[in-house]
Amino acid sequence: MFVDKNNLEPGMILAADLIVNDGENNDVLLVQGQVLNQFHLKKLSTYNFDGAFVIGEAFNNLRPEPEIDKELESKALSEIKTFYNKLENDNGKVTDKSISIFSDIVDELITEILYKKELTNNVMIFRNHDEYTYQHCLSVANLSISTGISLGMKNEALHDLGMAGFLHDIGKIFIPKEILNKNGKLTESEFGLMKKHPFAAVSMLNGLLSKEILDGVGAHHEKFDGTGYPYGKKGNDISLYGRILAVCDVYHALTSNRSYRKPCFPSEAMEYLMGNAERHFDYNILNIFLKSVVAFPVGTYVKLSNKLNGIVIKNNPENNLRPVIRLLNNDDTAGEEINLFDNRKYMNVTIIA
Numbered sequence: 001m002f003v004d005k006n007n008l009e010p011g012m013i014l015a016a017d018l019i020v021n022d023g024e025n026n027d028v029l030l031v032q033g034q035v036l037n038q039f040h041l042k043k044l045s046t047y048n049f050d051g052a053f054v055i056g057e058a059f060n061n062l063r064p065e066p067e068i069d070k071e072l073e074s075k076a077l078s079e080i081k082t083f084y085n086k087l088e089n090d091n092g093k094v095t096d097k098s099i100s101i102f103s104d105i106v107d108e109l110i111t112e113i114l115y116k117k118e119l120t121n122n123v124m125i126f127r128n129h130d131e132y133t134y135q136h137c138l139s140v141a142n143l144s145i146s147t148g149i150s151l152g153m154k155n156e157a158l159h160d161l162g163m164a165g166f167l168h169d170i171g172k173i174f175i176p177k178e179i180l181n182k183n184g185k186l187t188e189s190e191f192g193l194m195k196k197h198p199f200a201a202v203s204m205l206n207g208l209l210s211k212e213i214l215d216g217v218g219a220h221h222e223k224f225d226g227t228g229y230p231y232g233k234k235g236n237d238i239s240l241y242g243r244i245l246a247v248c249d250v251y252h253a254l255t256s257n258r259s260y261r262k263p264c265f266p267s268e269a270m271e272y273l274m275g276n277a278e279r280h281f282d283y284n285i286l287n288i289f290l291k292s293v294v295a296f297p298v299g300t301y302v303k304l305s306n307k308l309n310g311i312v313i314k315n316n317p318e319n320n321l322r323p324v325i326r327l328l329n330n331d332d333t334a335g336e337e338i339n340l341f342d343n344r345k346y347m348n349v350t351i352i353a
């Protein structure tokens, strides 16, 4: 049903993609299945949408658990934004003051993640690409810390890993935006420039942070089979933090809305990662990582193998591929709720999209 902009509310779920056109290209602003929040509603009004098609009323009020506390998230994003703007103005000079601000945020993040009872993040996809860089830093830090906790790391190591997560891509400030947002394959010389960003980040942070952090930052594009960059290191020659960051970095990039493509669903990104275990990624780290993300976040619109459609309303920590689903009737109203994890009647039903 179509809901006028004045009546759209947080918690409503988009029934169709929202497309914006900049005069030349169509760009997906938000995708079908997105659970709207305040930020999205503001975006809709900025782009002058009259309203949006949303899934029936019966599905409103799904309130996915935020990945991290909203206040901490806004504070972190605003600090990252200020930091990046300053870096660009100061030609990449990182100050002790910025390091100490991030250090405090990382401590808060660790406390927040440790406080959660279970590690299974109901990771919400941040589908707006305008602020991609900032969200990417925060999400990679968050996912890395979660993975580090599952790996049994203690406070100091978690802190270092979180710092590496926040700062891994700062070397990109020297890469022209046209290359970063290029729609299509990079030319050899463009890729050559791109390959320099881990080095650049290490030299920007040199002397300010520990060797372990620098090694992690410098290795976040290395691949387990030696086909990555900048050094083409293999296996355990790639630092532990580097191997963790590599998984979190690719996962977040794939599930984000970019100017050149729509995001993958978490389930698709997980398949991609699994398909590259031992080739691009450390199998053990990947396995641990995959336990801390859910394939179908609350609010995901799913098609089932029995030809029914529904919305994910809850995840099962025991098995993140088998959530609880509220079926969607033909008249757009809410139908039966089925738990794919323990409802024997639906054991043979699979999520197909």
Ligand SMILES: [Fe+2]
Pocket (backbone or CB within 6 Å): 168, 169, 197, 220, 221
């Ligand atoms: Fe990178």
